Amino acid sequence: MHDAPLDRFYSIIPAGGVGSRLWPLSRADAPKFLHDLTGSGQTLLKDTWDRLAPLAGEQRIMVVTGRAHRAAVEAQLPALADENIVLESEPRDSTAAIGLAAAILHRREPNVIIGSFAADHVISGEALFRSAVEQAVAAAEAGYIVTIGITPTEPAVGFGYIECGDALDVPGGEHVEAVHSFVEKPDLATARRYLADGKHLWNAGMFIARADVLLDELARTKPDLHAGLVELAAAWDDAATRGPAVDRIWPKLEKIAIDYSIAEPAAAAGRLAVVRGHFQWDDVGDFASLAKLNTAGRSGELAILGENARVLSDASSGIVVSRAKRVISLIGVKDIVVVDTPDALLVTTSEHAQRVKAVVDALRLGGSSDVL
Amino acid sequence: MHDAPLDRFYSIIPAGGVGSRLWPLSRADAPKFLHDLTGSGQTLLKDTWDRLAPLAGEQRIMVVTGRAHRAAVEAQLPALADENIVLESEPRDSTAAIGLAAAILHRREPNVIIGSFAADHVISGEALFRSAVEQAVAAAEAGYIVTIGITPTEPAVGFGYIECGDALDVPGGEHVEAVHSFVEKPDLATARRYLADGKHLWNAGMFIARADVLLDELARTKPDLHAGLVELAAAWDDAATRGPAVDRIWPKLEKIAIDYSIAEPAAAAGRLAVVRGHFQWDDVGDFASLAKLNTAGRSGELAILGENARVLSDASSGIVVSRAKRVISLIGVKDIVVVDTPDALLVTTSEHAQRVKAVVDALRLGGSSDVL
Known part of the structure; x- marks a missing residue:
């Protein structure tokens, strides 16, 4: 080496x-x-x-x-x-x-x-x-x-x-x-x-x-x-x-x-x-890919990203990205994607992860570039 | 009258x-x-x-x-x-x-x-x-x-x-x-x-x-x-x-x-x-009831509660309660319950709305009463 x-x-x-x-x-x-x-x-x-x-x-x-x-x-x-x-x-x-x-x-x-x-x-x-x-x-x-x-x-x-x-x-x-x-x-x-x-x-x-x-x-x-x-x-x-x-x-x-x-x-x-x-x-192209990467591909697990994340999960799977120091509680949500930042929150599922880009485009067109 | x-x-x-x-x-x-x-x-x-x-x-x-x-x-x-x-x-x-x-x-x-x-x-x-x-x-x-x-x-x-x-x-x-x-x-x-x-x-x-x-x-x-x-x-x-x-x-x-x-x-x-x-x-006993109340019982709709809520929804239904002045984006989540407050976030579905009380109990036992 x-x-x-x-x-x-x-x-x-x-x-x-x-x-x-x-x-x-x-x-x-x-x-x-x-x-x-x-x-x-x-x-x-x-x-x-x-x-x-x-x-x-x-x-x-x-x-x-x-x-x-x-x-x-x-x-x-x-x-x-x-x-x-x-x-x-x-x-x-x-x-x-x-x-x-x-x-x-x-x-x-x-x-x-x-x-x-x-x-x-x-x-x-x-x-x-x-x-x-x-x-x-x-x-x-x-x-x-x-x-x-x-x-x-x-x-x-x-x-x-x-x-x-x-x-x-x-x-x-x-x-x-x-x-x-x-x-x-x-x-x-x-x-x-x-x-x-x-x-x-x-x-x-x-x-x-x-x-x-x-x-x-x-x-x-x-x-x-x-x-x-x-x-x-x-x-x-x-x-x-x-x-x-x-x-x-x-x-x-x-x-x-x-x-x-x-x-x-x-x-x-x-x-x-x-x-x-x-x-x-x-290439970690979307949150589905990120979830997979962080659960080593095991479905049914919940990946948690973020230092000092406070996540309470009850029968949930997918990925939580915590960037806002808040308590995040998930109940019974499967393949969920939750991305929590100080000024913007995203909730979707692995299945729809590719559509996030369209939301970003919509926010830009809608005058919400403050959160982009 | x-x-x-x-x-x-x-x-x-x-x-x-x-x-x-x-x-x-x-x-x-x-x-x-x-x-x-x-x-x-x-x-x-x-x-x-x-x-x-x-x-x-x-x-x-x-x-x-x-x-x-x-x-x-x-x-x-x-x-x-x-x-x-x-x-x-x-x-x-x-x-x-x-x-x-x-x-x-x-x-x-x-x-x-x-x-x-x-x-x-x-x-x-x-x-x-x-x-x-x-x-x-x-x-x-x-x-x-x-x-x-x-x-x-x-x-x-x-x-x-x-x-x-x-x-x-x-x-x-x-x-x-x-x-x-x-x-x-x-x-x-x-x-x-x-x-x-x-x-x-x-x-x-x-x-x-x-x-x-x-x-x-x-x-x-x-x-x-x-x-x-x-x-x-x-x-x-x-x-x-x-x-x-x-x-x-x-x-x-x-x-x-x-x-x-x-x-x-x-x-x-x-x-x-x-x-x-x-x-x-x-009696608005849980978020499923709250969602129903605010969509007049029409399924497939998204109820949004909160003054000045900034919610962008793409093919989502359920309820969003916005109390934290953040942009909230939902993509393809059905019968979802998202409650966004400055120090705590809840994500669940109407189906599991009754289980929120158990989470509160778990938070109390886990020493997170700061958010209760």
């Missing part, structure tokens, strides 16, 4: 996105990555950092986040170097976030291999994670853009899938396959077929590539976006030029997810590889 | 009891009678006062309540005369409360007819209520202890029942019957039979009698309790003697409901009469 950091490797943690499906726990000013969702005692962001530090080294992790989160991120990650925090003046989706980090790092270190990992996913099985990243880095060295797909353990309908193609011959990468295609969240019957056929993996949004390869791919698919990012990166490391460049370039960058700008086109062109990850992974 | 007050009649409102099944809305320091449970804009206590004032006159309504509630009661009832508020140093059940009021009033006015009506029931149909009280007063003049039973409109299992006996010949009381017996809350099959047979009425805990008749009945069944109340009443109207008498006598009085000390023995002896009330009545 004391393996040395991987050669040439640099981690990127895009820490953006509110996590609307976890409202009212996740908020604009307290997004998902700033919460402890597993009872580990620390935030998902810090968990992510701790997972990547042995692979990249603490001096080689770059965090891309919103200006509003700077203080919180720095408080969470005291070892984060000043030159490794990239602040967005406004969110412009994952291509801009990861692409800017890649472009900055490429200027600083032309042969760098970057690996981007979300700040708010839950992973267990550190050795298996390391092994997958090692394979991915080997495939990246060979010129592929690489993703790590998660071996499914159930017919999940809440995740996108990666369909694996032919095995690839990569030095040091024993189990690397081509990505045939990406598929959207399936229905249950399809998910069952995916689980059975052994050719489909969960898309965990992890991307590993040589920075130059990633930028070349972007130059092909989105030349304007690529040009903007390269120009911004050139101005980045000089305090006199960064600010004006951000103001001029950032607001005009195309908003597009990296899945669409890079991953899918690269897959279509045969330049995307996938490594099978056998570690446990969850 | 501008009928004069009834001759010799004096109303008593025992305002005690927390209403544990309505926790955390009802509390020791904010019992059920101090809440607006119907959206009328005023408390149940004030509703009760307004209902009785035309029958007795505002100067002839006596309220028996705990010392802790004096200020709240006086604030609710500005017309309540000083000599008409009886403060209990501690709760000693309904015989002591109503018996003391009867004994005090009997000393002041030997031929008074008293009528006791709970402070926290919901009634609509004022004219039908007046008509029933008029009949009851006529029967009381004739020497009966009288109760008003409610004509059932459904096979309710949450109420006790009165079984009617033979018709009684009472001057001015056209539809007065003897009470055959009292029966406890029935199961559904029994309740259906009661509804069908036309001989069973809901026991609404209303008692009307000449004060001397009521006290004589108590002297027969509970002579010690009677003696204590008469002694206390004798000391009551003198500021110098009241305090010491209360300290000496009140804590030793037997705690017993008037149903057991007076009503059942009087029924057994043929001295209890019943008048059929055709007005709508509910």
Whole structure:
């Protein structure tokens, strides 16, 4: 477990996105990555950092986040170097976030291999994670853009899938396959077929590539976006030029997810590889997922999140998130989701957990952004 | 509707009891009678006062309540005369409360007819209520202890029942019957039979009698309790003697409901009469009842109680009581009960509403009396 950091490797943690499906726990000013969702005692962001530090080294992790989160991120990650925090003046989706980090790092270190990992996913099985990243880095060295797909353990309908193609011959990468295609969240019957056929993996949004390869791919698919990012990166490391460049370039960058700008086109062109990850992974996309995570999947149990939670439960199951120091009493409610915060309360069931985002949208439209 | 007050009649409102099944809305320091449970804009206590004032006159309504509630009661009832508020140093059940009021009033006015009506029931149909009280007063003049039973409109299992006996010949009381017996809350099959047979009425805990008749009945069944109340009443109207008498006598009085000390023995002896009330009545015993009351019995609807409640509901039904000025969002929860107060939250369903009292007991035993 004391393996040395991987050669040439640099981690990127895009820490953006509110996590609307976890409202009212996740908020604009307290997004998902700033919460402890597993009872580990620390935030998902810090968990992510701790997972990547042995692979990249603490001096080689770059965090891309919103200006509003700077203080919180720095408080969470005291070892984060000043030159490794990239602040967005406004969110412009994952291509801009990861692409800017890649472009900055490429200027600083032309042969760098970057690996981007979300700040708010839950992973267990550190050795298996390391092994997958090692394979991915080997495939990246060979010129592929690489993703790590998660071996499914159930017919999940809440995740996108990666369909694996032919095995690839990569030095040091024993189990690397081509990505045939990406598929959207399936229905249950399809998910069952995916689980059975052994050719489909969960898309965990992890991307590993040589920075130059990633930028070349972007130059092909989105030349304007690529040009903007390269120009911004050139101005980045000089305090006199960064600010004006951000103001001029950032607001005009195309908003597009990296899945669409890079991953899918690269897959279509045969330049995307996938490594099978056998570690446990969850994107904790909604409260049903959070409940499952915190009851270790045992139905009929009640998960309780929150320091000093005062919860009295009589024949109830599901999840209670307590953030308001109140006594919470549940009687005979099954698969319930109760999220109690000082200014907003959510009551729903696991079955309807995906609909939380619609409520957030309704609150925004209804002028209740004070609680978002 | 501008009928004069009834001759010799004096109303008593025992305002005690927390209403544990309505926790955390009802509390020791904010019992059920101090809440607006119907959206009328005023408390149940004030509703009760307004209902009785035309029958007795505002100067002839006596309220028996705990010392802790004096200020709240006086604030609710500005017309309540000083000599008409009886403060209990501690709760000693309904015989002591109503018996003391009867004994005090009997000393002041030997031929008074008293009528006791709970402070926290919901009634609509004022004219039908007046008509029933008029009949009851006529029967009381004739020497009966009288109760008003409610004509059932459904096979309710949450109420006790009165079984009617033979018709009684009472001057001015056209539809007065003897009470055959009292029966406890029935199961559904029994309740259906009661509804069908036309001989069973809901026991609404209303008692009307000449004060001397009521006290004589108590002297027969509970002579010690009677003696204590008469002694206390004798000391009551003198500021110098009241305090010491209360300290000496009140804590030793037997705690017993008037149903057991007076009503059942009087029924057994043929001295209890019943008048059929055709007005709508509910004791609002739990949140299921409260939900029903506030949706006018329409299932599939969501009742919202609370001034300035901010509730967003998506395909939910049941009841939300909002006392904490928070945004409350419900998604896809059916027959739900959500009671949101600053220091305690309850989530249950109509089906389990009766079990709220057990939770209150558990909180007390568990040392959480701060929220009771």
